[in-house]
Amino acid sequence: GAVVSQHPSWVICKSGTSVKIECRSLDFQATTMFWYRQFPKQSLMLMATSNEGSKATYEQGVEKDKFLINHASLTLSTLTVTSAHPEDSSFYICSASPGRGYTFGSGTRLTVV
Amino acid sequence: GENVEQHPSTLSVQEGDSAVIKCTYSDSASNYFPWYKQELGKRPQLIIDIRSNVGEKKDQRIAVTLNKTAKHFSLHITETQPEDSAVYFCAASPHAGKSTFGDGTTLTVKP
Secondary structure, X not given: OOOEEEXXXXXXXXXXXXXXXXXXXXXXXXOEEEEEEEOOOOOEEEEEEEEOOOOOEEOOOOOOOOEEEEEEEOOEEEEEEOOOOHHHOEEEEXXXXXXXXXXXXXXXXXXXX | OOOEEEEOOXXXXXXXXXXXXXXXXXXXXXXXXXXEEEOOOOOOEXXXXXXXXXXXXXXXXXXXXXXXXXXXXXXXXXXXXXXXOEEEEEEEEOXXXXXXXXXXXXXXXXX
């Protein structure tokens, strides 16, 4: 079946530094990928839609300068959390559609200390 | 935009009983309704989906029903097992658009 690979699975960083998360579709091409944030025991909150070859579309309230998205190829989207702060600590997860439903990456647990 | 409401937020059943989770949506343009299961610490996984031209779909112990007129759809799990314990999310989306997720239902199946 369709696989979406996400790396790293967990990362700890110091406050003020930047962290890059990669999302790859391994066996299908994805012109669109989605980035979500999930707090403990809560639902998936869509942060932005990543569009191959063009600018990402951010949801209301999400700072585009803080959460930089790059979708340079049909199989790779990256999310960079810039100048991370403890409140950015969360579970970040990407998804893409291989044609039926959405396949999710394994998620990245970000902890900012 | 789309608004999806999911109920109940928590559900506890005895092993072997049935479990039903209900969702409503607001955007009549939505025509694809997937259900995801998320086990603790893991990624959500698609378990069943239904499109707006179908009223019911079944896959072994799992079934989904859709009432497009009323804008609601439901997940039915029969003969529940402890391994069914997880968080279940419903979602609604236009055919080629992003999904809007419900808030999730934590299902606990007691042995």
